[in-house]
Amino acid sequence: MHEIESRYVLLETYKRDGTAVCTPVWFVSKGGTIYIVTRDQTGKVKRLRNNAGVRLAACGIRGAVNGSWLSGTSEFVRPEKTGEVVSWRDEKYGILARLAKFLSRGRGDLIALAITLK
Numbered sequence: 001m002h003e004i005e006s007r008y009v010l011l012e013t014y015k016r017d018g019t020a021v022c023t024p025v026w027f028v029s030k031g032g033t034i035y036i037v038t039r040d041q042t043g044k045v046k047r048l049r050n051n052a053g054v055r056l057a058a059c060g061i062r063g064a065v066n067g068s069w070l071s072g073t074s075e076f077v078r079p080e081k082t083g084e085v086v087s088w089r090d091e092k093y094g095i096l097a098r099l100a101k102f103l104s105r106g107r108g109d110l111i112a113l114a115i116t117l118k
Helices: 042-048 079-093 095-103
Strands: 008-014 020-025 028-030 033-041 053-059 070-076 108-118
Touching: 008 042, 020 042, 028 079, 033 042, 033 079, 053 079, 053 108, 079 095, 079 108
Parallel strands: none
Antiparallel strands: 008 020, 008 053, 028 033, 033 108, 053 070, 070 108
């Protein structure tokens, strides 16, 4: 099992042509699974619908990698569990998570991703 000791991870997803796109994101680790909360209208969701393969690395707030890259597979969390994942995220990141949720509300519904590392 991999433990990521960081407040952020750099999530690498892939366009249809295979080009990598990296995005620093908040995450929660539970039971060996990495969970990420995002909005359903974001580019990363569009890319993950076409290719579930991802790579993650611990990073700083601006995406500077400070850990090893880990490969994994993503899947969308069932809607009935998304609220629980959002609660975990809000607990970890506090008022900043609530503020981000408010500021991003025009970009679709909240969804959660579950990433299983290889």
